[in-house]
Amino acid sequence: MGFEPMRQSFILAVRCMSIISKVRWEKKKEVLTSFGWSEDEFLSAFRVQPMLMICSEKKIRYVMDFLMNKAGLKPSDIARCPNLFLVSVERRMIPRCAVLQVLMSKAMVTKKLDLVWLLNSNKQYFEKKFVTPFMEDAPEVIKAYQGKMVFQGFSNGL
Numbered sequence: 001m002g003f004e005p006m007r008q009s010f011i012l013a014v015r016c017m018s019i020i021s022k023v024r025w026e027k028k029k030e031v032l033t034s035f036g037w038s039e040d041e042f043l044s045a046f047r048v049q050p051m052l053m054i055c056s057e058k059k060i061r062y063v064m065d066f067l068m069n070k071a072g073l074k075p076s077d078i079a080r081c082p083n084l085f086l087v088s089v090e091r092r093m094i095p096r097c098a099v100l101q102v103l104m105s106k107a108m109v110t111k112k113l114d115l116v117w118l119l120n121s122n123k124q125y126f127e128k129k130f131v132t133p134f135m136e137d138a139p140e141v142i143k144a145y146q147g148k149m150v151f152q153g154f155s156n157g158l
Contacts, residue, residue, distance in 0.1 A: 012050040012051055017053075020054070028057055031057050031064075032045075035068065036075035041076060042079070044080075048083075051086060052085050055085045060085060062089060063084060066089050066093060067093075069153070070097070071093070071097055071115060071154060073115060073116065077116050078116070081116045081117075081120050084116070090147065091147070095144060096118060096119055096126060097154070098144035098145070098147075098150070099126075099130050099144045101154065102138055102140045102141050102144050103134060103141065104154075106137075108134055131145050
């Protein structure tokens, strides 16, 4: 599968493969491919984040559905950052997307953003770049970041 035996990801991969039955493994892989992942994308994502396969089929479907249908990402975008399966849609993804939606609606963010990177970035970075600088001019970002605003989805992507 292309792992370096001396890296932590190798240990995680062995652990994942040892606790998941072949049937479960195939079902989870089938879910990912049903959303458009290729065999190469699946293997690449597993190499990057073996813990992806610990997620339930329900969580995998939920994350893929949200990221593709609400956030407007392509399957290949999601495959390059499988860490997204390990974070909460409700506590991280929706609030961050809602903040970006507020900022975009007010034309306060105009450049093309890498949503995958922003969803995966740490809390301090996101707050420093997208919440704190806009709190005065767009107080709605606070409500959005606290999860008190509904995220409608990005109609045209980012």
